[in-house]
Structure formats: structure tokens, C-alpha cells
Amino acid sequence: xxxxxxxxxxxxxxxxxxxxxxxxxxxxxxxxxxxxxxxxxxxxxxxxxxxxxxxxxxxxxxxxxxxxxxxxxxxxxxxxxxxxxxxxxxxxxxxxxxxxxxxxxxxxxxxxxxxxxxxxxxxxxxxxxxxxxxxxxxxxxxxxxxxxxxxxxxxxxxxxxxxxxxxxxxxxxxxxxxxxxxxxxxxxxxxxxxxxxxxxxxxxxxxxxxxxxxxxxxxxxxxxxxxxxxxxxxxxxxxxxxxxxxxxxxxxxxxxxxxxxxxxxxxxxxxxxxxxxxxxxxxxxxxxxxxxxxxxxxxxxxxxxxxxxxxxxxxxxxxxxxxx
Numbered sequence: 001x002x003x004x005x006x007x008x009x010x011x012x013x014x015x016x017x018x019x020x021x022x023x024x025x026x027x028x029x030x031x032x033x034x035x036x037x038x039x040x041x042x043x044x045x046x047x048x049x050x051x052x053x054x055x056x057x058x059x060x061x062x063x064x065x066x067x068x069x070x071x072x073x074x075x076x077x078x079x080x081x082x083x084x085x086x087x088x089x090x091x092x093x094x095x096x097x098x099x100x101x102x103x104x105x106x107x108x109x110x111x112x113x114x115x116x117x118x119x120x121x122x123x124x125x126x127x128x129x130x131x132x133x134x135x136x137x138x139x140x141x142x143x144x145x146x147x148x149x150x151x152x153x154x155x156x157x158x159x160x161x162x163x164x165x166x167x168x169x170x171x172x173x174x175x176x177x178x179x180x181x182x183x184x185x186x187x188x189x190x191x192x193x194x195x196x197x198x199x200x201x202x203x204x205x206x207x208x209x210x211x212x213x214x215x216x217x218x219x220x221x222x223x224x225x226x227x228x229x230x231x232x233x234x235x236x237x238x239x240x241x242x243x244x245x246x247x248x249x250x251x252x253x254x255x256x257x258x259x260x261x262x263x264x265x266x267x268x269x270x271x272x273x274x275x276x277x278x279x280x281x282x283x284x285x286x287x288x289x290x291x292x293x294x295x296x297x298x299x300x301x302x303x304x305x306x307x308x309x310x311x312x313x314x315x316x317x318x319x320x321x322x323x324x
Contacts, residue, residue: 044241047230047240047244048088048230060324061090069316069320073309073312074096076312080100081309083295085292087290103276106167107217109167110164111188111191113163115187117239117243118191118234124182124183127156129155130154131153133152133153137177139172142272143166143170143171159171159174160175160243165250167250191234195225225282228240250269255314256310258311258315259317265285266285269281271297277302280295280297280298281296285317285318287318292321294314296309
């Protein structure tokens with residue numbers, strides 16, 4: 001009788017376990033289906049997937065090998081360098097001179113775009129609004145939009161795309177003028193305050209970036225703008241995705257993109273201030289299942305040397321992330 005009772009109990013437990021395993025397998029299939037659908041069809045594929053799905057993430061706990069790689073690379077270059085890396089799956093980070101101030105240059109165009117989209121969400125301006133370039137907008141300092149001359153019309157959305165993918169100064173001036181027309185004379189201060197900048201420099205008249213106090217910027221603080229876009233905390237998911245998409249279509253691929261395999265998505269923005277011999281690149285590298293943030297800077301020497309440094313760091317980070 002006892003033996004029969006035990007057999008019945010084992011059979012019952014086996015049935016329960018079997019049902020549990022079937023349910024777990026079904027849950028895993030459902031999760032894989034969700035992930036596949038999210039990757040294949042999501043409108044927000046450049047944002048943090050945890051915002052849309054509760055998914056398991058790949059974790060890296062020990063970054064000591066990456067720190068050693070950073071130290072080794074930094075010693076190879078005579079210029080002062082700045083590094084900040086964050087593994088987006090669990091927030092682990094490594095930095096070198098990450099809190100030291102440096103000249104951010106055209107990286108300011110990202111928070112400017114964020115400010116514009118914020119104005120759109122507040123109902124103060126429209127992305128489809130057309131703007132005819134004025135003589136005062138034309139700026140040959142960076143980008144070639146100035147070549148089209150005054151009078152050529154662009155939508156606000158097109159101007160933002162040109163700012164972010166081509167880092168164009170003329171488009172930046174035009175967007176600044178559009179904001180000023182609706183009473184936003186200092187579009188950056190709110191973004192800076194939201195993202196933790198300690199100094200809130202005003203955007204000077206006519207959008208001349210040379211008047212902004214860049215000296216209070218660090219790669220650690222600059223990383224906050226990428227986190228705000230990745231997590232869609234400052235502007236909507238739709239508009240965060242638009243900015244990241246434009247950044248992923250950057251025409252400048254010698255620094256962070258230069259250290260990763262072709263085809264790897266990198267949403268990034270460069271900064272270049274030749275007069276200060278300061279060059280930088282900040283972006284998100286979308287290694288499948290292992291995205292990370294990387295902000296790099298170089299002060300002293302020419303842009304070629306800076307790009308070599310940034311590409312080498314980028315390559316070391318990619319190799320580390322994909323092998324741990």
C-alpha cells in the first residue's frame with residue numbers, strides 16, 4: 001500500500017513538474033518572440049528595451065580588464081585624454097579624467113536638438129514649419145549647407161537632421177532663430193539643468209557657438225544627454241528615437257565607429273575645436289544585447305592623432321564587451 005501511495009505521489013509530482021516545464025518553455029518562447037518582434041518592428045529600436053519589455057539583460061560585473069586596457073592606451077598618447085564608458089545593461093562604468101572639464105564644441109548641438117523637440121512637445125513650434133535661410137545664418141565654420149545660399153527653404157525637421165548627422169553650423173543657426181521667434185532665447189539652460197550641468201551658459205545671439213562657455217563640460221556630464229535619450233526621460237520616446245536615428249547616420253566615422261566592425265549601429269556626435277586642439281566623440285554602441293555608452297575626448301595635437309586614440313579605445317571596449 002505504501003509503495004502504491006509513493007508511486008501515485010511521484011506521478012503527481014512528475015505531472016506538476018512537467019506542467020511547470022511546459023509553462024516555462026512557453027514563457028521563454030513568448031519572451032523570445034517579444035524580443036524578436038521588438039528588434040524587428042519596434043519604432044524605438046534605439047531606446048532602452050526595458051522601457052517596452054521586461055527582459056533579461058546580460059550583465060558584466062568585473063571591469064578590471066577594461067580599466068587596464070584604458071590605462072595602457074592612455075600611456076601611449078602624449079595628449080590629455082578623457083574617457084567615460086557605461087555598460088547600459090547594468091550601469092557599470094569606467095572612467096579616466098571623466099570629471100575634468102574640456103571643450104565640447106559641436107557636441108552642444110545634441111542638447112540644442114533636445115530643446116527644440118521639447119518646444120514641439122510643449123506646442124510652441126512645429127516640426128513641419130518651413131524656414132528660409134537668411135544671410136545671417138550662413139556659416140562656413142563647419143558643414144556645407146551655407147553653400148546653398150540665402151533663400152533656400154527647409155523644414156525644421158530637415159534642419160535638425162542636418163545638424164545631427166552633418167554637424168552643420170548653418171542649420172544650427174537656423175534652428176536657433178526658429179526658437180528665438182517663439183520666445184526661446186536661451187534654449188539650452190533647461191536641458192543643461194535637467195541633465196545635471198553645473199554651469200548653464202546662454203546661447204549667444206544669432207546662435208554663434210563660439211560664445212558659449214564650453215570649459216565647464218566633462219565627458220561624465222555629457223554622458224547624461226545620451227542616457228536621457230536612451231531612456232527617453234527628457235523628451236518623448238518618439239523624439240528621443242528621432243535624435244538617436246539621426247546620430248546613427250553621422251557622416252563622421254573615424255573615431256568611435258572606427259573601432260567597431262562595419263554594420264555596428266553607433267548613434268554618436270563628434271566635437272571639434274581645432275583652435276583648442278580638442279576633439280571628442282560621444283555615442284551609444286548597439287552591440288546586440290550588450291549596448292554601451294562611450295564618451296571620449298582628446299586635448300593637444302591634431303585631429304588625426306585624436307581619432308587614432310578614440311578608435312583604439314573604441315576597439316578595446318568592443319572587444320571587452322563582446323568577450324565577457
